[in-house]
Amino acid sequence: xxxxxxxxxxxxxxxxxxxxxxxxxxxxxxxxxxxxxxxxxxxxxxxxxxxxxxxxxxxxxxxxxxxxxxxxxxxxxxxxxxxxxxxxxxxxxxxxxxxxxxxxxxxxxxxxxxxxxxxxxxxxxxxxxxxxxxxxxxxxxxxxxxxxxxxxxxxxxxxxxxxxxxxxxxxxxxxxxxxxxxxxxxxxxxxxxxxxxxxxxxxxxxxxxxxxxxxxxxxxxxxxxxxxxxxxxxxxxxxxxxxxxxxxxxxxxxxxxxxxxxxxxxxxxxxxxxxxxxxxxxxxxxxxxxxxxxxxxxxxxxxxxxxxxxxxxxxxxxxxxxxxxxxxxxxxxxxxxxxxxxxxxxxxxxxxxxxxxxxxxxxxxxxxxxxxxxxxxxxxxxxxxxxxxxxxxxxxxxxxxxxx
Amino acid sequence: xxxxxxxxxxxxxxxxxxxxxxxxxxxxxxxxxxxxxxxxxxxxxxxxxxxxxxxxxxxxxxxxxxxxxxxxxxxxxxxxxxxxxxxxxxxxxxxxxxxxxxxxxxxxxxxxxxxxxxxxxxxxxxxxxxxxxxxxxxxxxxxxxxxxxxxxxxxxxxxxxxxxxxxxxxxxxxxxxxxxxxxxxxxxxxxxxxxxxxxxxxxxxxxxxxxxxxxxxxxxxxxxxxxxxxxxxxxxxxxxxxxxxxxxxxxxxxxxxxxxxxxxxxxxxxxxxxxxxxxxxxxxxxxxxxxxxxxxxxxxxxxxxxxxxxxxxxxxxxxxxxxxxxxxxxxxxxxxxxxxxxxxxxxxxxxxxxxxxxxxxxxxxxxxxxxxxxxxxxxxxxxxxxxxxxxxxxxxxxxxxxxx
Numbered sequence: 001x002x003x004x005x006x007x008x009x010x011x012x013x014x015x016x017x018x019x020x021x022x023x024x025x026x027x028x029x030x031x032x033x034x035x036x037x038x039x040x041x042x043x044x045x046x047x048x049x050x051x052x053x054x055x056x057x058x059x060x061x062x063x064x065x066x067x068x069x070x071x072x073x074x075x076x077x078x079x080x081x082x083x084x085x086x087x088x089x090x091x092x093x094x095x096x097x098x099x100x101x102x103x104x105x106x107x108x109x110x111x112x113x114x115x116x117x118x119x120x121x122x123x124x125x126x127x128x129x130x131x132x133x134x135x136x137x138x139x140x141x142x143x144x145x146x147x148x149x150x151x152x153x154x155x156x157x158x159x160x161x162x163x164x165x166x167x168x169x170x171x172x173x174x175x176x177x178x179x180x181x182x183x184x185x186x187x188x189x190x191x192x193x194x195x196x197x198x199x200x201x202x203x204x205x206x207x208x209x210x211x212x213x214x215x216x217x218x219x220x221x222x223x224x225x226x227x228x229x230x231x232x233x234x235x236x237x238x239x240x241x242x243x244x245x246x247x248x249x250x251x252x253x254x255x256x257x258x259x260x261x262x263x264x265x266x267x268x269x270x271x272x273x274x275x276x277x278x279x280x281x282x283x284x285x286x287x288x289x290x291x292x293x294x295x296x297x298x299x300x301x302x303x304x305x306x307x308x309x310x311x312x313x314x315x316x317x318x319x320x321x322x323x324x325x326x327x328x329x330x331x332x333x334x335x336x337x338x339x340x341x342x343x344x345x346x347x348x349x350x351x352x353x354x355x356x357x358x359x360x361x362x363x364x365x366x367x368x369x370x371x372x373x374x375x376x377x378x379x380x381x382x383x384x385x386x387x388x389x390x391x392x393x394x395x396x397x398x399x400x401x402x403x404x
Numbered sequence: 405x406x407x408x409x410x411x412x413x414x415x416x417x418x419x420x421x422x423x424x425x426x427x428x429x430x431x432x433x434x435x436x437x438x439x440x441x442x443x444x445x446x447x448x449x450x451x452x453x454x455x456x457x458x459x460x461x462x463x464x465x466x467x468x469x470x471x472x473x474x475x476x477x478x479x480x481x482x483x484x485x486x487x488x489x490x491x492x493x494x495x496x497x498x499x500x501x502x503x504x505x506x507x508x509x510x511x512x513x514x515x516x517x518x519x520x521x522x523x524x525x526x527x528x529x530x531x532x533x534x535x536x537x538x539x540x541x542x543x544x545x546x547x548x549x550x551x552x553x554x555x556x557x558x559x560x561x562x563x564x565x566x567x568x569x570x571x572x573x574x575x576x577x578x579x580x581x582x583x584x585x586x587x588x589x590x591x592x593x594x595x596x597x598x599x600x601x602x603x604x605x606x607x608x609x610x611x612x613x614x615x616x617x618x619x620x621x622x623x624x625x626x627x628x629x630x631x632x633x634x635x636x637x638x639x640x641x642x643x644x645x646x647x648x649x650x651x652x653x654x655x656x657x658x659x660x661x662x663x664x665x666x667x668x669x670x671x672x673x674x675x676x677x678x679x680x681x682x683x684x685x686x687x688x689x690x691x692x693x694x695x696x697x698x699x700x701x702x703x704x705x706x707x708x709x710x711x712x713x714x715x716x717x718x719x720x721x722x723x724x725x726x727x728x729x730x731x732x733x734x735x736x737x738x739x740x741x742x743x744x745x746x747x748x749x750x751x752x753x754x755x756x757x758x759x760x761x762x763x764x765x766x767x768x769x770x771x772x773x774x775x776x777x778x779x780x781x782x783x784x785x786x787x788x789x790x791x792x793x794x795x796x797x798x799x800x801x802x803x804x805x806x807x808x
Binding site for chain 1: 407419451476517657688
């Protein structure tokens with residue numbers, strides 16, 4: 001008789017955003033007259049930039065013509081896209097990353113969940129707490145996290161690095177030595193980040209203790225302060241210890257288009273074993289490339305028009321972020337983030353838990369946010385709002401919250 | 405110090421099609437004047453059908469308009485696509501599969517590699533030999549296959565079901581009892597298949613021994629004979645033991661578009677554990693949906709025009725298959741397949757190994773095929789040609805081979 005992967009049974013509840021979707025759909029069914037405003041899941045609302053749309057139409061036409069039709073894409077991505085990434089995201093920032101160290105994928109969620117596969121079962125992971133739930137959940141599925149404590153909501157074999165008001169949401173070096181360190185900076189959900197000098201300390205730490213850093217830079221485009229690194233490879237020695245995950249979802253509105261990439265430097269080794277080769281093998285065996293049309297869309301984000309249009313899109317969302325942040329502050333809330341990230345992280349009022357505040361907001365303001373506790377135990381008592389709504393909806397939601 | 409997944413180090417050589425690509429590119433570099441004809445990798449050459457192109461342009465326009473823009477897709481696929489699949493691929497064939505048992509993905513390669521994740525480490529897999537390499541390789545990466553014997557080219561913990569000339573390329577029930585049985589029918593690479601009555605025996609066998617069947621139906625559209633099942637769910641009892649993988653790559657030319665789906669029936673359980681729930685959890689945690697534009701393209705393949713156009717496309721490739729089969733037969737080759745599948749499987753002439761014939765064909769006819777041994781030890785002495793070229797190239801390749 002076949003057996004299942006028992007690790008799946010250890011996962012408590014469902015994936016955070018699926019739970020929210022279910023709660024919201026139950027509310028909508030019970031109150032069909034209420035108009036919800038969704039500032040929960042980090043989903044964008046602005047249409048794709050004209051340069052991207054034009055590139056996609058052109059690519060669609062190519063796919064309809066025998067002379068220009070494209071079948072299977074190269075395993076690791078088309079050169080036109082990898083070259084553009086290497087030039088704009090790395091070379092122009094002084095980072096020495098070559099196109100063949102870049103692996104194009106269907107998005108950073110897949111990559112951040114799959115990257116753990118090339119590591120041994122016995123590795124111990126460290127995560128910021130709170131953080132994007134996929135890092136821990138994918139390691140639970142792989143059997144790397146030990147036993148779950150339902151009271152503490154922690155795993156026995158995961159090293160948590162609490163990021164709270166008390167430490168300014170900046171992770172500290174853990175007391176126990178991790179093998180794999182997940183860093184999401186600017187952070188989802190807290191919206192905070194660290195300086196380049198602080199990031200350099202993490203790189204030095206990883207190189208010292210022999211850990212690998214899985215660096216999730218999905219929100220890089222939202223960095224507005226000057227002393228924040230846009231890539232971990234701006235730090236010295238990072239190529240020997242860090243993998244960087246990048247997404248087109250938040251800088252170019254590709255949440256429904258699906259495109260991301262992962263950098264695995266050739267220098268990154270474990271003894272003789274090259275992680276670059278291992279990831280190439282995984283990509284070649286378990287993935288078949290991102291769609292041609294989508295890769296052309298990605299390329300267009302680096303064109304002069306594309307870059308201008310996307311800068312405006314990011315500015316649009318950051319205007320929302322500022323409005324939420326200031327509006328909530330005025331209403332007496334304690335708020336964080338929103339400067340280098342499209343997320344506002346707020347302390348729930350009174351002694352409300354994160355889920356209590358979720359229900360309260362849903363029922364009384366008809367606004368959907370994300371409970372901080374869904375991102376880890378240290379997120380309890382916090383709540384995330386995103387700046388990805390339309391400006392009008394953002395102001396309307398704010399008005400409703402201020403009236404509570 | 406972090407450790408790697410040592411299972412990756414056990415994989416012999418590189419992924420089959422990557423090796424071929426490297427050999428071909430070395431040849432092209434050495435002989436820039438030679439015009440290669442590629443009948444190797446199963447990649448299509450005909451442009452996308454007009455109905456698909458129209459649907460994609462429309463979807464691109466929607467993504468460029470704030471009123472119709474779509475962000476994250478539902479985890480498991482848009483209802484418009486899942487409904488169309490349920491109706492056309494199942495209901496109209498008398499199979500009782502509901503839309504929420506269908507999981508839309510970025511292609512059958514990902515699904516066929518990822519599906520093993522929800523099963524326990526201790527399961528023993530059975531595979532047809534020869535077969536699509538991803539089934540075994542993905543299980544090697546997961547550590548499920550035991551020790552590799554480089555002489556026999558087999559894994560100690562894999563049950564091989566030889567499919568050779570002697571048994572008409574039809575797998576026989578293995579002597580040892582497997583937990584997971586991979587069946588690819590019509591088969592890649594042999595191009596052969598089994599009758600619905602024979603498939604029913606496999607379903608009965610799986611239900612009897614408590615095995616799960618991973619049924620890869622990627623080539624279903626090429627079935628031309630009447631007594632062959634188009635879905636495993638045409639067999640009684642299949643919903644209790646079978647997962648079906650389907651692709652849009654070969655029936656609709658989506659190799660560079662990336663779309664597939666997997667059916668996990670709700671009845672399929674291991675004790676109390678629902679595999680449907682587990683796969684939903686995996687999808688929700690490690691995948692973020694197929695692109696909206698691509699899902700609309702998939703929907704268009706089920707429209708009346710789409711179906712007519714794709715029927716013509718399949719007929720085009722099957723005309724190639726017949727030409728290759730008959731042409732090679734006339735030239736004295738022993739050939740199989742090509743009736744219910746776009747693959748021609750031939751015995752290598754003389755005592756040539758598969759790779760020797762690969763090199764021979766590449767050098768002397770400048771035709772790229774696929775060595776049978778790349779699909780498993782019983783593929784040694786065989787060779788695969790695909791019908792996915794243009795008709796002109798197919799005839800030209802045939803002419804070159806006949807002249808050898």
